[in-house]
Amino acid sequence: MRGKFKISALLVLLFLASSCSDFVDINSDPNNPTKPTLSLLLPATQMSLAGYFNGVNAGGSSAMQHFASGALNRWNQSGTSFSTPWSGFYTATIPDLETVIREGTAQEAWGYVAIAKLEKAYLYSIMVDVWGDVPYTQAAGEFADPALDKGADIYTSLFALIDEALADMNKSFTVAAGSDIFYQGNKTNWTRMANSLKLKMFNQIRLSDPAKASAGIKALLSSGALLIADNAQDFTFKYGTNVTPNARHPWYVSWYGSSRGGYVSMPLVNNLKDSDDPRLRYYVFRQNSTVGLANSNNGEGYYGREPGDGAASPADANTRALIGIYPAGGLYDNGTIKTLTAANVYLNNTGAVSTSTSNSFKIPLSTAGDGTGAGILPLITNSMVKFIRAEAALTMGTGEDAAQLLADAVTAQLTTVSTLAGSNKGTTIPAATITGFVNKVKTQFTAASETGKMELLMTQKWIALFGNGVESYNDYRRTGLPKLGDLVSPLDVFPLRFYYSETELTSNETLIKDRETIQRAQQTTPVFWDK
Known part of the structure; x- marks a missing residue:
């Protein structure tokens, strides 16, 4: 994506390649194959995805008052605020995912291909959520100056990509447990993750495309599609x-x-x-x-x-x-x-x-x-899925019991907190405490007005999302909830998107001319689903 080759250098490389083709390569090492090993490359993509996600997660956590530190705690950002995750995604995670997809397809290693496609779909959905328009169709390959694709168009492509991954899994699925940090090669859990990602994305677009969102969620629910329904199925990175x-x-x-x-x-x-x-x-x-x-x-x-x-x-x-x-x-x-x-x-x-x-x-x-x-990095969890379904029940008439889904969501997250504490020298939460607290929340929800129900739901989700500020940032822009505290000394208006990497704006020929206008618009222009 970033490489710009001099013609003379390219000719030299071509000459050397053609000249050496007639000779035996005495430097060839059978113990160090030139073809990528999928079982080694796939976990590398998962580690880099989680590692660079931390950069955008810090921004979301600051903006959403999970923290009271960082530049976005005062709604301020610059061209270096997210340069590390931007660069990391485009120079490490995405190229490696594309390699797994390409080489896995050639080898008919459909399990690896499917997982890489689902990681790609998840990653790009997050990138659209926080940056809006990003390079997608020209992100891979030799495009030195990739154009920005519209966020709405990328989302459409990602829905299709998820379906491709599900189809790939049905061809065959054999992935070494040690090669899959998230699910240890479990096909059923990846199927649940795929459908849960679709659920999350459908809910995300419920204001910009209500018909598609409603139809998509109702189809998932009525078809009995496997969703993340237990904490053991969470799409979570474990440190x-x-x-x-x-x-x-x-x-x-x-x-x-x-x-x-x-x-x-x-x-x-x-x-x-x-x-x-x-x-x-x-x-x-x-x-x-x-x-x-x-x-x-x-x-x-x-x-x-x-x-x-x-x-x-x-x-x-x-x-x-x-x-x-x-x-x-x-x-x-x-x-x-x-x-x-x-x-x-x-x-x-x-x-x-x-x-x-x-x-x-x-x-x-x-x-x-x-x-x-x-600790853990919760990306898509049982708790999140239940919160999404509760929101859909309130806003899209899915027919599900929003009160029970809220109760199940809070129960799931409290259980996750307790489990993590128990495995890290801490004290677990007594079962009676979880049950009693959840019943209190459910009672409050049942007694609330329609507006109050939504406010309570999104406030509980904000609390439960501690650890994933990106999803809370998405929720706030979509719903305006929870009610955030007034800033002591803001430096700007609330950021509707994250700033692009300054390196991208000053090196990409398609952006240089209008870079200042493009960058400033990130602060004030909603992403496509934020209506």
Whole structure:
């Protein structure tokens, strides 16, 4: 995509190739084949997809007030904000996926082809969601200056690509378990992922193409198409504990390093606390029992920041609150929360301590063995699928029970949080707590007005999407929910798209002339499905 070859250099290469064809290649090494090995290349695509996704995920998490740090926390962005994921997707992930598809087709290794097509469909859907128009038809091959394709056109192509992948799986499906990080070569789970991706994309376009969205979702539901319906089927990237090479969750690496990763979001903290939500102890870890906002000494440890606060950071690396055990594999917070009362049923002080222990009021560092880093990156999950179906029931008349789907969605995510905590030296959420909290949410939903139902649904989804700010960013632009906190000091208007890489705009001949206009439009122009 980026290579521009000099004619003279190309002629030299052609001459050398033709001249050497008559001789035996004494440098040929049968132990190092020139053809790519699909079983090695496929997991490389999955690692790079997850790795570069973290760059856009950080932006979405900042804009959506899951964090209170980063430039987009003040709605500010530049041409370097997303240059790493843009470059990584186009120079690593996408070329490797195209290679798997091309070589796998030649070898009739249809399982590898199908998985690569589904990864490609997922990745491009996310790229359209955050950037809008992106190179697609000219992204692969020798196009030095690829044109931008319209986001709506790409979405149409992706629906067809997903169907191609499903057809490929039905030809044959043999993928080595060790070559598939996501599903260990499980055909049924990839089928569920494919249909769930279609469900997500149909819901995404429900405002721009309501007829297609409604028909697509109803067809999936009425046909009994396999969807992600259990947490074990989640399309989730799981990190490990290895330090060298580093296999740990990037948030853990950042937040549990000596310089810390940023600030927790006070709107998120306050929402969880005010809602008697047990997830507060899993999402946030407090280093100090008395610190408050602005590093004061009159709080209870939840020292984060309000959105849009651009003040310089004081010497607070050892006092500010940190990301907890979910989703990054940090620490569970078992410290006493002083302001809780008897009215708090699900977020309570049962078993909590007021002293410094391995899970309370300490200064944690990864180098000291605090936490594990074995977190997760939730991409499409059982919980998300249930939330989408609940939204579709409210907005497209699918006939499903929105209240029960909401309850199932919250149950699924609470269970994921509990499972991750249990496998990372944390405390699991009691089954009675999950059931009681979910019943409370369901009761509130049933009693709410139609507007209130949608607000409660999307607020619960925003909480559950902690760890995937991109999907929350998508939801907010589609629904205007949840209600975000006012920014202390915004630097721009709310970003409707992410900025392009400045390198792309200054090197792509199709964009250079209008690059400033193109870039500024990213802030203020909706993506095609945002009506």
